[in-house]
Amino acid sequence: MQAVFALENPIASRLALQYMVSNLAPKDNFLKQLTGPVTSGTKVMHLPVPLRPQVMPFDHALPGRPMTSKQGAWQRIFLTAYTIVLLLLSIRVTSAIFGRASDMGVWGSFLQRAWTGRTAIYKGLDKAASASYHTTSGSHSLLRVQLMYLMSQLISPLLIYTIEGYRSSNYGTIVSFPSLFTGGMLLCGLSGVAPMHAILSSWNSFTTPVDRFVALEVVKALVPALTAGYILPTIMMFALPACHGCEAYGGLWQFPPLLFSAITAAMSFVVAWWQRKKQSPESKESLQLELDRYKNRDIPILKSVYEYAFAIQATAHIAMHAYSYSLALPFFSLGFTLPSTFNSNWALRTLPNADVSFQLNTTLAGLSIFGYNLYAVWDL
Incomplete structure (x- = not known):
């Protein structure tokens, strides 16, 4: 590192500092590397220390000493084991319902004719859409209401996955690709994505x-x-x-999560490009944008985003329960009358049993999110 900064090899130093570090590494990479040794320094107790504004407080200025990575290892190991069990159960449920997709497929002609043809993409879309069509059809009122409720409450996980993906601390990690998790919902559902995101986030x-x-x-x-x-x-x-003919579009409810990630990436890229276009790299306005992260200017906007999501989800929660009550649907039975997946003879052999897979996925996803929320509160 000293040789790079000393410009012993000017060409190599220029490539490393100007191109690789500036484009591949986070903007505050060097500051983050210096944080540990500096903030944990020893304070001389018998000398007055003047108060100065600090972006990063020293450890002695905090109410308590921060925990090291070793101190929270057992908690992370327990969370990892807990979520792996839920992930294995989710894989068992998902593989069972996908194995039955050929028996209830009503999508083949639509996807084959209008979109992809006889390709591997067509087969994958056919399985994903056929396996979920029965939950959106009008003949399954309870499942339709439960799916509407799940989709409304899916706003919080989508926002969390996206916000954490663009957070500075997750730069360069798998968590920094929210489209992997929102796109993964197409094939393995929220019950398969939530455990994986919980494991990756807890160790980072x-x-x-x-x-x-x-x-x-x-x-x-x-x-x-x-x-x-x-x-x-x-x-x-x-x-x-x-109605007949509308079933070809009923299963497209799986794609909005991935569409949300794509629109977020596109809009943020356009806004950032427009700001850079109006200012030169050496201008004071450009430097001011670089220092915005130290002024917490993103917090008020994030609060408004959370309030917007809360209003939408609260409205949907009340509306779904009122609607199910008016139709006398056993909405609250979800998760309490499900079969055990630990039975070796368990399988989804009939269409009513296939409907149970949706309820199992919802229950497993809720357990994963609940476990990670407990860990997140403890980690604070």
Whole structure:
């Protein structure tokens, strides 16, 4: 490292510092590397220390000493084991329902004719759509209501996966690709994605203010992207009447999560590009944008995003329960009358049993999110 900064090899130093570090590494990479040795320094107790504004407080200025990675290892190991069990159960349920997709497929002609032809993509879409079609059809009122409720409450995981993906501390990790998790819902559902995200997030937690920042262009794009890419398409899918020919579009409810990630990435890229275009790299305005992360300017916008999500989910929660009560549907039986997947003879052999897979996925996803929330509260 000293040889690179000393420019012993000017060409190699220029490539490393100007191109590789600036483009591949986070902007605060060097500051993050210096944080540990500096903030944990010893304070001389018998000399007055003047108070100065600090972006990163020293450990002795905090109410308590931060925990080291070794001190929380057992908690992370327990969470990992817990979520792996839920993940294995989710794989068992998902593989069973996907194995039955050929028996209840009504999508083949539509996908083959209009979209992909006889390809591997067609087969994958056919399985994903056919396996979920019966939950959106008009003949399954309880499942339809439960699916509408799940889709409305899916807003929180989608926002968390996206915000954490663009957080500074997750730069360069698997968590920094939210489309992997939102796209993974197409094939393995939330019950398969939630455990994996919980494991990756628990082993990559952040402890400094520099790691907390989320780019302003991303935060500003969340509400428009969530509305246009997820909420409106979901409402349109469930607003379709239960008629012959409409079934070809009923299973498209699986794609809005991935559409939300795509719109967020596109809008944030356009906003960032427009800001860079208006200012030169050497201007004071450009330097001011680089220092925005130390002023917590993203926090008020994030609060408004959370309030928007809370309002949508609370409204959907009340509306779904009122609607199910008016139809006398046993909405609250979800998760309490499910079969055990530990039985070696357990399988989804009939269509009513295939409906149970959706309820199992919802229950397993809720258990994964609940376990990670407990760990997140403890980690604070």
